[in-house]
Amino acid sequence: MGKQLKVSIIGSGNWGSAIARVIGQNVQQHSDLFDPTVRMWVFQEQIDGRNLTDIINQQHENVKYLPGIKLSPNIVAEPDVKKAAEGANILVFVLPHQFVYQTCGSLKEVIDADCRGITLIKGLDFRDENIMLFSDEISKLLGIECAALSGANIATEVAEEKYGEATIGTKYPDTDGAVFKKLFHTPYFNISVIEDYTGLQICGALKNVVAIAAGVCDGLKYGNNTRAAVIRRGLLEMRKFGKTFFGGVRTETFFQSCGVADLITTCSGGRNRRVAEAFIHSDKSIEEIEKELLNGQKLQGTTTALEVHRFLVTRNMTEEFPLMTAVYRVIYERAPPECIVEYLTY
Amino acid sequence: MGKQLKVSIIGSGNWGSAIARVIGQNVQQHSDLFDPTVRMWVFQEQIDGRNLTDIINQQHENVKYLPGIKLSPNIVAEPDVKKAAEGANILVFVLPHQFVYQTCGSLKEVIDADCRGITLIKGLDFRDENIMLFSDEISKLLGIECAALSGANIATEVAEEKYGEATIGTKYPDTDGAVFKKLFHTPYFNISVIEDYTGLQICGALKNVVAIAAGVCDGLKYGNNTRAAVIRRGLLEMRKFGKTFFGGVRTETFFQSCGVADLITTCSGGRNRRVAEAFIHSDKSIEEIEKELLNGQKLQGTTTALEVHRFLVTRNMTEEFPLMTAVYRVIYERAPPECIVEYLTY
Numbered sequence: 001m002g003k004q005l006k007v008s009i010i011g012s013g014n015w016g017s018a019i020a021r022v023i024g025q026n027v028q029q030h031s032d033l034f035d036p037t038v039r040m041w042v043f044q045e046q047i048d049g050r051n052l053t054d055i056i057n058q059q060h061e062n063v064k065y066l067p068g069i070k071l072s073p074n075i076v077a078e079p080d081v082k083k084a085a086e087g088a089n090i091l092v093f094v095l096p097h098q099f100v101y102q103t104c105g106s107l108k109e110v111i112d113a114d115c116r117g118i119t120l121i122k123g124l125d126f127r128d129e130n131i132m133l134f135s136d137e138i139s140k141l142l143g144i145e146c147a148a149l150s151g152a153n154i155a156t157e158v159a160e161e162k163y164g165e166a167t168i169g170t171k172y173p174d175t176d177g178a179v180f181k182k183l184f185h186t187p188y189f190n191i192s193v194i195e196d197y198t199g200l201q202i203c204g205a206l207k208n209v210v211a212i213a214a215g216v217c218d219g220l221k222y223g224n225n226t227r228a229a230v231i232r233r234g235l236l237e238m239r240k241f242g243k244t245f246f247g248g249v250r251t252e253t254f255f256q257s258c259g260v261a262d263l264i265t266t267c268s269g270g271r272n273r274r275v276a277e278a279f280i281h282s283d284k285s286i287e288e289i290e291k292e293l294l295n296g297q298k299l300q301g302t303t304t305a306l307e308v309h310r311f312l313v314t315r316n317m318t319e320e321f322p323l324m325t326a327v328y329r330v331i332y333e334r335a336p337p338e339c340i341v342e343y344l345t346y
Numbered sequence: 347m348g349k350q351l352k353v354s355i356i357g358s359g360n361w362g363s364a365i366a367r368v369i370g371q372n373v374q375q376h377s378d379l380f381d382p383t384v385r386m387w388v389f390q391e392q393i394d395g396r397n398l399t400d401i402i403n404q405q406h407e408n409v410k411y412l413p414g415i416k417l418s419p420n421i422v423a424e425p426d427v428k429k430a431a432e433g434a435n436i437l438v439f440v441l442p443h444q445f446v447y448q449t450c451g452s453l454k455e456v457i458d459a460d461c462r463g464i465t466l467i468k469g470l471d472f473r474d475e476n477i478m479l480f481s482d483e484i485s486k487l488l489g490i491e492c493a494a495l496s497g498a499n500i501a502t503e504v505a506e507e508k509y510g511e512a513t514i515g516t517k518y519p520d521t522d523g524a525v526f527k528k529l530f531h532t533p534y535f536n537i538s539v540i541e542d543y544t545g546l547q548i549c550g551a552l553k554n555v556v557a558i559a560a561g562v563c564d565g566l567k568y569g570n571n572t573r574a575a576v577i578r579r580g581l582l583e584m585r586k587f588g589k590t591f592f593g594g595v596r597t598e599t600f601f602q603s604c605g606v607a608d609l610i611t612t613c614s615g616g617r618n619r620r621v622a623e624a625f626i627h628s629d630k631s632i633e634e635i636e637k638e639l640l641n642g643q644k645l646q647g648t649t650t651a652l653e654v655h656r657f658l659v660t661r662n663m664t665e666e667f668p669l670m671t672a673v674y675r676v677i678y679e680r681a682p683p684e685c686i687v688e689y690l691t692y
Contacts, residue, residue: 152574163687164571165578187691190575224615225510228498228607229536232511236601251597255582260606261574268614269570341509345533 004035007183008088010081010103011095012042012056017066018155019094019120022189024072030182041084041095042077053077069159086110090183093138093146094120100134104141116176117146118168122204123300126307129314131245133201135169147176148197149184150204151257152265158189165190165257169197192256199253202242207263208301209308210234212327214267215276216340226341231267233323233344235260241308241321272301280330280337302331350381353529354434356449357441357466358388358402358423363412364501365440365466368535370418376528387430388423399423415505432456436529439484439492440466446480450487462522463492464514468550469646472653475660477591479547481515493522494543495530496550497603498611504535511536511603515543538602545599548588553609554647555654556580558673560613561622562686572687577613579669579690581606587654587667618647626676626683648677 007027009020020040027034045052047064055063056077060070078084085091085107095103100121117138125132135146151166158164166184168191170177177193185191194200213234217227235254242249253259267273271294279289286302309328312318318325322343329335353373355366366386373380391398393410401409402423406416424430431437431453441449446467463484471478481492497512504510512530514537516523523539531537540546559580563573581600588595599605613619617640625635632648655674658664664671668689675681 152571152578154570157569157571160569162569162572163575163691164569165575165690190690223503223506223508223510224500224611225498225503226508228611229509229511229603231610232498232601232603232607235606239601255578255585255600257575257578260581261578264577264610265570265574344511344536345509 004031005033005089005179006035006087007038007090007092008085009038009040009092009094010085010107011093012040012062012065012077013094013096014065015120015153015155016040016094017062017069017071018159019092019184020075021069021071021159022186023092023183024075025186026183028072028074033179033182036074037076038074039076039078039084039088041081042079044079051079053079066155066159081106082110087112089115090179091115091117091144092120093117093134097121097123097125097134100125100137101141104138108142111142111144113143115142115144116179117142117144118180119146119148120150122150122208123304124201124205124307126311129311131311133198135197135201145171145176147171147180148201149180150200150262152261154265154269161188163188163190165192165261167191167200167253167256167258168193169195169200169253169258171195171197194253194256196248196250196253198246199242199249200256200258202246202249203238203254203258203262205300205304206234206238206241206308206324207266208270208272208299209305209324209327210238210263211266211270211272212276212301212305212331213323213340215273216280216327216330216337218273219277219280220337220340222341227267229344230323230340231263235263237321237323238263241324244317244320272299275299276301276331286331305331350377351379351435351525352381352433353384353436353438354431355384355386355438355440356427356431356453357439358386358408358411359441360411361466361499361501362386362440363408363415363417364505365438365530366421367415367417367505368532369438369529370421371532372529374418374420379525379528382420384421385424385430385434386421387427388425390425397425399425412501412505427452428456435461436525437461437463437490438466439463439480443467443469443471443480446471446483447487450484454488457488457490459489461488461490462525463488463490464526465492465494466496468496468554469650470547470551470653472657475657477657479544481543481547491517491522493517493526494547495526496546496608498607500611500615507534509534509536511538511607513537513546513599513602513604514539515541515546515599515604517541517543540599540602542594542596542599544592545588545595546602546604548592548595549584549600549604549608551646551650552580552584552587552654552670553612554616554618554645555651555670555673556584556609557612557616557618558622558647558651558677559669559686561619562626562673562676562683564619565623565626566683566686568687573613575690576669576686577609581609583667583669584609587670590663590666618645621645622647622677632677651677
């Protein structure tokens, strides 16, 4: 690459802001490699009559999505996505997945082919009964290479510099991977680079479905043995899903932060678990429960469960993934929550 | 084997009594294969002036170690270990590991060579700077084949028929494994049989060391990302330990109940975790803390950490197992608890 690489962050939510803080530190640390100014695309909102971008650029704090945490001043908020990305050598995608297509559509004309992308979006893209990885979609939409980052990362803890790990998956670990490692690795945020960007993204999506199953177990007061069994079965189904429907998925990926570590964290504390626990004691639909508990935000685990189920139905393979299927049935067909475990008892 | 197999259980503590309940059900279920009477060796104690064996045989309850749970009447408590084992075709070892040698010494003369053993003892046997598996030790001491069972099994939950899983490791999965599966498998206690009895027993011992590390993280309020990272590193060191020092250890074993599932359970709720959390906020030695919190019972994780450390020192390999080494240093050298994570931050 040669010259200083310009980095742009596309997205500025809770995780986007936390990772902007890491990136802001690292570009200064590696000023030989990176341009010290990092643009961050912020979807413009008004906070007490002020633009969110102005607040970020003046107070160096995303008061809406990561309050109480200072970003370094070299993170520059920009409301126009094209201006935020124009001339960038590295694009960090960290936005809600429903905005990917539209955003890439806007970016297409300002992005060079030798730009590199990396997606921090957790989820898979289900379209026309197929599953696509967001790294592949971004790649196709923009005509650039795209890697992915995932791990056991609660955003606030990363922002508070509590120790954690993450995994980067890229086709080119020695070249692109080395650059991305410099962009994300810090003593408190430990990055490993692997080639299996596919398994990494599958873990990031399907762990949320397993967390719903864990939440159902908690709601039923099933105890530690059951919970551990369900999480383990979930891990096996995540791997089987990857190996069945995608090439290049490796068992080692599940030993990475993006695998077993992220699964453990998500099943312990995440909101998928919490909403599922509330859901089974209620007559309300999952949408209503989500509205009550999450201010109308959608739960990734439930929509993923629905989409995985549709995908498996068209392939006549629901029985091969009994945990994923049970989660779908409990949430969308109102099957008795006990069915989360029943298929295991033979 | 042909005739009905006689089963004896050597041990009757909390886990021994819970598994006796499972076995008592299964020998009746498979009466073609097993003799319906199961002898259980009980170390004799007086409870309110009565023999514990009499209480068990009259009330069908181990009031001391598994109170409130009924055993089936076909479980017969026997205070004489030779009488308990004589003529048995299957011996189930579920006793504190410090009693294995003495007990096998007594059993030697009453056991036939075609008897089969299975050990439920969690731990490794460290002798003369070497590590032995209890299955191998029992095999040698009695001149019989010996398998092993391990899993994410809190005894009380198994006794209450809450769903759980366990793994059996045996050199002969198709023959001995099939018989053991009939002896232990129920709809609420799901057994998988694998060949890697070595990896299975390593997991059962080393998970306790990892749980201490998780407890230290909790004591330091390190958050979910750190905890997940430490558990993941622990899992990797468990595997590396097995693959470095033993033959036949397979990665798949770590996906079994004896692997990742047991590790998750132990790091969530177990007493290793709890004692470690208390230890780092105290000036007392680990022995004093154990005495206070566990009525003087020894913690498996701490002694295992000590023995693993001695083993690694003689091989000059402490640096290759930084998590195991950090646990030893925190507990026995009073190193700052922060060193549980420090080696990870580079």
